[in-house]
Amino acid sequence: MKKMIMKRLALLVFVVFGVTFVSFFLSHIIPGDPARMMVGQRASEETLKQVRGQLGLDQPVWIQYVTYVKNVISGDLGTSIRTQKPVLDDLTAFFPATLELAMAAFFIALLIGIPLGVLAAVKKDRFWDHFSRLFSISGVSMPVFWSGLIIILLFYGYLGWFPASGRIDLNINPPTRVTGFYLIDSLLSGDIVAFKSSLKHILLPALVLSYAQLAVITRQVRASMLEVLGQDYIRTAMANGIHGWVLLYRYALRNALIPTVTVVGISFGSLLGGAVVTETIFGWPGMGKYVVDSISYLDFPAIMGFTLLISIGYVLINLVVDLTYYFLDPQLRESEVD
Numbered sequence: 001m002k003k004m005i006m007k008r009l010a011l012l013v014f015v016v017f018g019v020t021f022v023s024f025f026l027s028h029i030i031p032g033d034p035a036r037m038m039v040g041q042r043a044s045e046e047t048l049k050q051v052r053g054q055l056g057l058d059q060p061v062w063i064q065y066v067t068y069v070k071n072v073i074s075g076d077l078g079t080s081i082r083t084q085k086p087v088l089d090d091l092t093a094f095f096p097a098t099l100e101l102a103m104a105a106f107f108i109a110l111l112i113g114i115p116l117g118v119l120a121a122v123k124k125d126r127f128w129d130h131f132s133r134l135f136s137i138s139g140v141s142m143p144v145f146w147s148g149l150i151i152i153l154l155f156y157g158y159l160g161w162f163p164a165s166g167r168i169d170l171n172i173n174p175p176t177r178v179t180g181f182y183l184i185d186s187l188l189s190g191d192i193v194a195f196k197s198s199l200k201h202i203l204l205p206a207l208v209l210s211y212a213q214l215a216v217i218t219r220q221v222r223a224s225m226l227e228v229l230g231q232d233y234i235r236t237a238m239a240n241g242i243h244g245w246v247l248l249y250r251y252a253l254r255n256a257l258i259p260t261v262t263v264v265g266i267s268f269g270s271l272l273g274g275a276v277v278t279e280t281i282f283g284w285p286g287m288g289k290y291v292v293d294s295i296s297y298l299d300f301p302a303i304m305g306f307t308l309l310i311s312i313g314y315v316l317i318n319l320v321v322d323l324t325y326y327f328l329d330p331q332l333r334e335s336e337v338d
Contacts, residue, residue, distance in 0.1 A: 005319065012315045013039060017168075018310040023304045024065050069306075077308070078301030082294055087305035095309070096180025097167060098286035100147050100278065103269040104202050105210035109267060113214045114260075117221025118248060121229065133220055139215025148208045148281040149236060155204060165283030169197045205282040209275060213267035222262045224256035231255075265321035269314045 053110055059067075071078060077087035086260035120132035132188055156164040167182055168174055175194045215282035228234065237247055279288030294302035 012312065014087055015311055015315050016308065019308055020069060020304065023251060023307045024068060036328070037056045045298055047314045073310070077305040080294070080299055080302045082297040082302065084298040087301050090302065091287065091305055091309055094285065094287045094290045096277050097284060098272065098288060100181040100183065101205055101279070101284060101286060102204060102268065102275055104206035105271050106268050108206055108210040109214040109217055110264070113217030114221050117218040118225055118253060120218065120222040121225035122248065123222065124226065132222065136215035136219045139211045140227055142211070144208060144212065144277045145281055147211060148278060151204055151208055163201050167201050167285060168194060172197050205278050205284055209271060213270060215258070216263060216319050217267060220260050221256060225252060228252045228256045265317050271318045
């Protein structure tokens with residue numbers, strides 16, 4: 001296991017290099033001049049030249065890339081052209097909101113997807129199986145921006161049950177920052193009013209964000225459960241008088257979760273990257289909205305910082321998936337001992 005962890009961390013270096021290389025050169029291929037966006041269309045050529053020199057845009061691209069890599073190694077992701085703040089500070093400020101939304105969506109996907117997948121497998125070719133199939137197809141095929149707008153129109157526009165944007169009501173002070181998660185920080189500070197407001201604000205975007213991944217998890221759990229329920233050891237357990245939920249969750253589900261872990265890990269990474277559209281629709285002040293605003297401003301340092309952070313997250317998520325495999329599958333532990 002230690003070798004696996006060290007190998008993954010070593011691969012992280014190559015991933016970071018590849019991501020910085022691709023994102024840097026792609027950002028410089030895109031037509032547009034960040035310096036011109038920064039100074040405005042009416043600025044003189046002298047002012048434009050001065051700003052380009054300050055940003056290092058007057059140097060050859062390969063020199064700019066080498067400088068950027070050196071800065072990344074030292075922990076400097078550059079300065080945002082739009083906010084005029086270090087990109088690392090911006091990501092530190094916005095990342096907790098995105099991570100809180102992604103984790104809320106992730107838990108919703110697990111809490112609904114796994115039981116629904118088990119139920120669909122047990123009730124194969126009956127109502128719940130057909131329902132889960134229709135539910136999954138809708139989740140995969142429905143665009144996030146469309147489902148988000150429909151949810152806002154229904155629960156905010158018509159029913160008025162939930163707010164349509166933001167993380168907390170404007171007349172309520174945010175909780176004292178400890179983790180950056182409003183739900184956790186409000187509980188730590190004992191602010192129930194802030195907790196209820198934060199919970200109401202996060203439910204709609206979390207549901208919309210989780211829908212597509214929930215559908216994938218449901219179908220994967222169903223397929224894995226059907227395969228496991230046909231194994232000999234399940235029939236042996238049934239012959240020994242083990243039935244019901246004990247058979248399903250103690251014997252079948254644990255083995256069915258082994259191939260599902262990969263899908264779950266990829267789903268969490270997709271939630272982090274897919275939060276861009278959801279945050280834009282719901283006005284959620286996270287990294288998604290931050291990077292969308294940066295794209296419209298040709299803020300290359302901010303875009304590359306966001307891309308780099310998400311890619312590192314994917315590698316770490318894959319590491320967690322491998323570790324989960326290790327603890328779920330006894331054969332891996334036995335082979336390690338041998």
